[in-house]
Amino acid sequence: MELKVLIAGRYRLNTTIGRGAMGEVWQAYDEMGRRPVAVKLLHAQNSEPTAAARFRLEAQTAGRLSHPHVVGVLDFGEQEGRLFLVMELVEGDSLAHLLTQAGSLPAEEVARIAAQSAAGLAAAHEQGIVHRDIKPGNLLLDADRSVKIGDFGIAQFMNDPGGALTATGQLVGTSLYIAPERALGQAAGPASDVYSLGCVLYQLLTGQPPFRAGSPIAVLHHHLDTAPVPPRELGARLPPAFENYLLGLLAKRPEDRPTARQAAEWFAAGAWRGRPEPLPAAVPHPEPHATPWNPSVGSSWNSAPGSATTYAFPSAVTSTAPSHRTRRRQRTGLRAVVVPRSRAAGTIAAVVVFLAALLVGVALFSPDHSSADTPPTDPPRTTSTTPAPPQP
Structure with missing residues (x-):
């Protein structure tokens, strides 16, 4: 076929941009549409028996697609025994x-x-x-x-698995x-x-x-x-x-x-x-079960029997008189189980009162109590349990 002749009366071939087993691809110009195109020509004497069918299949499948990321098929036909496919030029x-x-x-x-x-x-x-x-x-x-x-x-x-155009067992x-x-x-x-x-x-x-x-x-x-x-x-x-x-x-x-x-x-x-990859999640620990403060008990924090108080910072030391650093940590929102100063003072006072009451109760009601239990503080005096005889 003379390449200077228009394909289908409108596509003028200019230069070859690709060759393969089935055919060749030309850069061409659509004189009717006034735009550059690509024309794919099947070899006139193609030895592959399925070449023509595959060529038609490409025109059929790509022709069904209109998408910005698929090469568009514009035309398909045959001239002088050669099939041609007109495509969008990339x-x-x-x-x-x-x-x-x-x-x-x-x-x-x-x-x-x-x-x-x-x-x-x-x-x-x-x-x-x-x-x-x-x-x-x-x-x-x-x-x-x-x-x-x-x-x-x-x-x-997908609805025509038999249309693969290859011999049985052939892998494409x-x-x-x-x-x-x-x-x-x-x-x-x-x-x-x-x-x-x-x-x-x-x-x-x-x-x-x-x-x-x-x-x-x-x-x-x-x-x-x-x-x-x-x-x-x-x-x-x-x-x-x-x-x-x-x-x-x-x-x-x-x-x-x-x-x-x-x-x-x-x-x-x-x-x-x-x-950004997150830091490893902290191992969850059960929170202590706090009970309302009761001065008669003598402690403002009580845990359930058998439970342990969990601290967010293992190095933090819990005390009834928190250090300046511990109080500062508490103010900045970091979790640490500490007793505030005012609550600590109330707790100490309650303990003192409780111990004093306990000692008085023991002194008054103990069945074994005697004055000998209390060590004397003055020099010993001689006393008698028998009344003295009257003076003459």
Whole structure:
């Protein structure tokens, strides 16, 4: 086909911006709509038997989506035996190209990419579409660095599991980013896309995918059986909340992962920043059971039998005459069980009165009482119990 001729009478091809096994992508200009576009052309003699069906599927699936974070499909057709797909032109790099230049990205940038990518996936999932090939090369950044999900060529409708367009037992997708359930040959679901996105985010933070090995089969085994190394152990600088959530995206069981919508909202809300980690909680202790003050008892603080008074500060010393430091602590609101000065004076007076009354009672009513019990204070005098005879 002569490339100087318009495709469908309106799309003029300019330069090639990508090539693959199925076809090639051109930067073009829509002379009718007066805007730049991308035109994807299927190879005329494509050897893959499902290539045409997959090409049509991409047009069908992406054409159902209209979302700011999904590459929009504008037109689809055939000219001179070649299928073509007209798409929104994304004037930027893919994340794969960005990784080759930067190696890794800061947490702030990755969180933004996560929020936008998850939002685009959520839109597809809500239309019943599973992408099945989320990887850095299929996440594009436009001139404003906004994420666009592209290449729905192996997407699958959730209500049509048989439409995978692969031979029985054939695994589609990239092994570095494939979910464990798909490694077992199970059907892809929305949670599979979430796992793949988690793998991409992991690589953006650390510079490497979560699992690497010498062969694709060995990588699949890691997805099934190996826990990913926490990114901070590989030098990634990110808040603990971000790391914990990312590891949740990489959960082995699909039901343990958040949905794409939940992930989009979580990252967009800034929850990935987390909060300062709180100090360890103090061990709770039972409060003493105080009883009303009764002077006759002689104590203003009584605990229930067998209970112990608990102090907030183990070094604080409880006394009936608190030190200046203890009284100052009490005024500043720090908990310490001390007896105020006025109450302490009343307590001492009550004790003195009680002891005096006790001594008097013993002296008056004891059956063994005699004057001999009290030591004399004057020199001894001679006394007689017999009356003296009268004087003559």
